[in-house]
Every structure is written in C-alpha cells, then in structure tokens.
Amino acid sequence: MSGKSFLLQPLFVPLFQLYRSSVDVAAQLIKMWLQNFCIYTVYLALVSLCVTAEDPSPWRWSCEDRKCVKTRNDPQNKDPVLSLEACKMFCTEYGLLWPKPTGETDLGNFLSKININNIDIKLANEGRSADLMKDAGNRFKNLVSMAIPRGVSPKSTGKAVTVLLVNENPDVREFSLDMDESYFIRVQAASSDRINATIKGGSFFGLRHGLETLSQLIVYDDIRNHMLIVRDVSISDKPVYPYRGVLLDTARNFYSIDSIKATIDAMAAVKLNTFHWHITDSQSFPLEVAKRPQLAKIGAYSPAKVYTKQAIQEVVEYGLVRGVRVLPEFDAPAHVGEGWQDTGLTVCFKAEPWARYCVEPPCGQLNPTREELYEYLEDIYKEMAGVFNTDIFHMGGDEVSERCWNSSEEIQNFMLQNRWDLDKASFLKLWNYFQTKAQDKAYKAFGKRLPLILWTSTLTDHTHIDHFLDKDDYIIQVWTTGSDPQVRGLLEKGYRLIMSNYDALYFDCGFGAWVGEGNNWCSPYIGWQKVYDNSPAEIAGDHKDLILGGEAALWSEQSDSSTLDNRLWPRAAALAERLWAEPQHKWNDAEHRMLHIRERLVRMGIQAESIEPEWCYQNEGYCYR
Structure with a gap:
C-alpha cells in the first residue's frame, strides 16, 4: 500500500458508512476511484459537501479588554461557550454592526436560538411603498441565510421570529435629498417560543436600513450549529449625510x-x-x-x-x-x-x-x-x-x-x-x-x-x-x-x-x-x-x-x-x-468590525479584496498597532 493510501485509510471508513445505503453503482464508482488513486481530491470534495457542524468546535472565544480571545474548547467544560461571532457581537459597543449607529445603541446581553425557516414579516400599515417593503422583506430573509457557511445545515429548532414593520410615511417611495432615512429597532422575547423585532421608520428607506441592521444581529453559532439572534436590543439610528x-x-x-x-x-x-x-x-x-x-x-x-x-x-x-x-x-x-x-x-x-x-x-x-x-x-x-x-x-x-x-x-x-x-x-x-x-x-x-x-x-x-x-x-x-x-x-x-x-x-x-x-x-x-x-x-x-x-x-x-x-x-x-x-474616532477603532464587514460581503458573493490574514480575524489584538 502506498504512503498516500495508508494515510487516507482511516478516512475511507466514515466515507463508506456515509454512503452505505447507496446503490451498488455508487459503491462501484467509489471503488474505481480508489483503484485509480483519484480518491484524495474526490473525498475532500464530498466531505466539503456533506459535513455538518455536529462535531463541536475545538475553539471557544471569550471577551477580554474589548477583544475576543481564542482558547481551546474542553468538551468536558460545562461553562457557557461563545462562538467567534457571538463573542464579537458583545465585546464592543457596536458589536458587528456596520455602519455604526448614530443614536442610542443597546445590544443587550442575550442570544436566542432561532429557526430561520420560521421568520414572519408583517406590515403595520400599507401605502404606495408596500410593494417595495415586501421585496425588502424577502431580501432580508435572503441576507439571513447568507450567514450560514456553505454546505452547513443548521438545526431547525429554535424560536420563531416576527418582524413588525411600522412605516410612518407609507406613501413615500421617491428619493430626495431631504428624505427621512431614520429608523428604530427593538428586539425582545414575546414568549417562550417567539422573538419579536419591531422596526419603525420615517419612510420606506428608513425601514429598509432597519432591516439591514436587523440582519446583522443574526449570526451562525458553529459550536451549537444554530442560528442566533441578539435579544433585548434597542437601536436608534439615522445618517449624518444625505x-x-x-x-x-x-x-x-x-x-x-x-x-x-x-x-x-x-x-x-x-x-x-x-x-x-x-x-x-x-x-x-x-x-x-x-x-x-x-x-x-x-x-x-x-x-x-x-x-x-x-x-x-x-x-x-x-x-x-x-x-x-x-x-x-x-x-x-x-x-x-x-x-x-x-x-x-x-x-x-x-x-x-x-x-x-x-x-x-x-x-x-x-x-x-x-x-x-x-x-x-x-x-x-x-x-x-x-x-x-x-x-x-x-x-x-x-x-x-x-x-x-x-x-x-x-x-x-x-x-x-x-x-x-x-x-x-x-x-x-x-x-x-x-x-x-x-x-x-x-x-x-x-x-x-x-x-x-x-x-x-x-x-x-x-x-x-x-x-x-x-x-x-x-x-x-x-x-x-x-x-x-x-x-x-x-x-x-x-x-x-x-x-x-x-x-x-x-x-x-x-x-x-x-x-x-x-x-x-x-x-x-x-x-x-x-x-x-x-x-x-x-x-x-x-x-x-x-x-x-x-x-x-x-x-x-x-x-x-x-x-x-x-x-x-x-x-x-x-x-x-x-x-x-x-x-x-479614527480607523484603528473600527478595524475589528471592518474585518467582519469584509467577511459579510464575501458571504454575499462579493469578491472583496482581502485586507488581512484570516488569522487576524480570529485572533484579535495581535495584528493591530
């Protein structure tokens, strides 16, 4: 047996177990790949498609001095464990939000598991902008799904989410230099199985911005394989320049x-x-x-x-x-x-x-x-x-x-x-x-x-x-x-x-x-x-x-x-x-969040330029001056 085949032998067992219910044709195909020594790249490709986050992460993060510190995760430790993005959400005043809000911002202290397949968006009042609002709601759901790593299926358990949109001027759908882009968000528990998120906006444009911010308050937890939403949130926001x-x-x-x-x-x-x-x-x-x-x-x-x-x-x-x-x-x-x-x-x-x-x-x-x-x-x-x-x-x-x-x-x-x-x-x-x-x-x-x-x-x-x-x-x-x-x-x-x-x-x-x-x-x-x-x-x-x-x-x-x-x-x-x-403040105060918005853009399919090694994103405090 060649050295490469020997090294890969322990990997073949879970691969065949994964496909033990497959038809004989598939098994023969895999056997043919083995015989032709092409299995290595094929195996990696299959694993990338089939792996889930059921295995616990070997890492955990804790917030120390406004930085998320990376340490080994002991499975025997029963203390609460934060994933990287959960830690980043609470480690600074503005968490993962970009751009930072201009009004009072309270990100609370809690994360709740949610089922992103059970998000309900409601309009409190219709008007000429109702069709735009519905399209923006669909975009919001799509943005939430982009937080999930490719190839991963998060658990579908968790609370339902109701998003209530309150438009103070529902007939406004035209741009202007003095249009109202302000919004206010409150996220709180409604019951043991539901989270309520209310967004009030001065117009469709403000509500749309509010939905964008709400989507940034939802993160994927790779330790528990769950989607999480920040709870007990209160944000008041509007732009400085029109x-x-x-x-x-x-x-x-x-x-x-x-x-x-x-x-x-x-x-x-x-x-x-x-x-x-x-x-x-x-x-x-x-x-x-x-x-x-x-x-x-x-x-x-x-x-x-x-x-x-x-x-x-x-x-x-x-x-x-x-x-x-x-x-x-x-x-x-x-x-x-x-x-x-x-x-x-x-x-x-x-x-x-x-x-x-x-x-x-x-x-x-x-x-x-x-x-x-x-x-x-x-x-x-x-x-x-x-x-x-x-x-x-x-x-x-x-x-x-x-x-x-x-x-x-x-x-x-x-x-x-x-x-x-x-x-x-x-x-x-x-x-x-x-x-x-x-x-x-x-x-x-x-x-x-x-x-x-x-x-x-x-x-x-x-x-x-x-x-x-x-x-x-x-x-x-x-x-x-x-x-x-x-x-x-x-x-x-x-x-x-x-x-x-x-x-x-x-x-x-x-x-x-x-x-x-x-x-x-x-x-x-x-x-x-x-x-x-x-x-x-x-x-x-x-x-x-x-x-x-x-x-x-x-x-x-x-x-x-x-x-x-x-x-x-x-x-x-x-x-x-x-x-x-x-x-x-200057750029150095925003660098932690800047690395995250770049990651977020990449998840959206934007081929954004890399500005630092990913190691810096996972090890805050070591790449900054």
Missing part, C-alpha cells in the same frame, strides 16, 4: 448589468444610497437613445455593449428596493467623441498630439455654437429622465479645454462676433453660454427644476462662480484634494458640496500607467484606512452643514466587470461608515 455614493464609469470599459446589480447589493449592505452612473465619455457611448440611435450604434464598443432602456429600468428598480438611487451623468461639453462622428457637433475629436488638447485620448468636445447641439442634448436628457426617474441630475462639466475650442475657426469667429476675445476669461463666457442653454434643456426634459451637479473646474472657481452658476440650482462635486482652497472658498459663498477628493476617494489610483510607463497619475494606492479617516466635517470646518456627503469614484481606464468587486470593496464600506456616522 448623499452617500459610489461612482462607476462605464464608458472607458463596459460593465455587465449583473456586475452593476452586485455593486448595488453591496452598497445596500452598508447603507450607501447613490449609484452615480458615469455612463458615457469620449471613448464610448453605450447609452441607447431612442431619438438618436446612431450615437450608440457607432459609439458603443459592440452591439452587445449597449445599455438599453429595459436594462437601465431594471437597474433603477433594483436600486430602489435596496434604497439606492441611480443617478445618471451626461458629461459635457468635454469628454465626448465616439458616437458623435457623423453629427458635425464636436471639435478636436481624436486630435493629435492628444496631450495638447485633453488629459487622455481620445480628445473631443461639443461645439457650443451649433444650435442643433441643444436639440441633441434635449433628446439625451429626455431619454435619461424617462428611464432613471431621478431627483437630481449630473451634468459633468469636467476638464474643458480652451485649447480644444480654440482649434476651431468656427468657434473663434463666433466669439469674435460676440465681441469676446480669445483669452481664458472669454472661453469661460463661451462655457457659460453652453451651460445656460444646456440647463434649460435639462429642466425641460425632466419637467422640473431639479438640483444639478457639476464637477469642480475653472468654471466653478470660487472667485467667479457666482457670476455663472446660482448656488440654489447647482451642487458642486469636488474631485481635487481635500486641502484645496477651492473647497473653503465655495463653502464660504454658500455652495453645497459633495466630496470626492481624489487623494482619498479615487479608487482607480495606485496601478500601472496606461499611457506612458510607471504608475498612474494619482498613485499611490489608497487603503481603506485613509478612506475611513477622510472626514468631510473636518474638511469643511464651520461650514459642514453645506456638505451633502461624499462619493468614491472608480474611473475605469483599468477596470471592468472582472475587477470591479475588489476595486470597490471593502474600501467603499469604510466610506459608508464615515458618511453614515461621521465617527469621532
């Missing part, structure tokens, strides 16, 4: 609808509420526009890489159930090119050398002097208004090049006819001419004066922004550094801001250059710790009330569906807690 987002650029590289949905699922898990869809750019135009089909026909990478009206509506509804608005951006007047070739409405498209006219190839800007351009814009805006059903709209305004416009004789003549010079100040007038006409078309397309967002630029410079853009109409999204004097300057003039400062919130930084050599322009890589410590309140100082929130940006020159998860997660979770709670 805008908590992730930007995804789908023009440099295409992303599948499934990958976008997965991103929205992960966002919902950490209570981010805005998926900013940078859907077009100079490299491609993947948006289907019914009245202008040629834009996508010649502007998309392929017919299969087009976002149809049906696909977008599917994403928008998917986000709504998860409390995530889908915010469209049409970036203009710069960052256009592919798709516009036959319109005659662009200048300097694919101009060379490209570095003279834009920041990356291919160059391209719209020609503001052509009246037909604004008919195109209205059709694009109407398409977006019809499918996105959004309460705010992003008009881009990023990286407009004076040199690009100045390369056009037609534009030069237009400016001179308007008695403008060809200097920087005059090109700002041209840009403002475009923005004013585009703004009117946007209002007409959406049928209302909805808030408009623009990136920081020369047009939004605080020394002259009030000559061009009304602070009641525009929100400015900051992409420069957090220390940029423009931030304070804009705040002092009363403009509302969204922070996406690239030194902390550009998640494409830190990879190899794609034009030239070395690393890309915003290197180095930004770790989750820097994301977590990037405080909008500290940046804003006395004007923090004008900060609407923040957003992580994934520009996609070097990313696509295959890399999406690990580019965003778990770093976007760090942003989520900063924007939800604006905690006083």
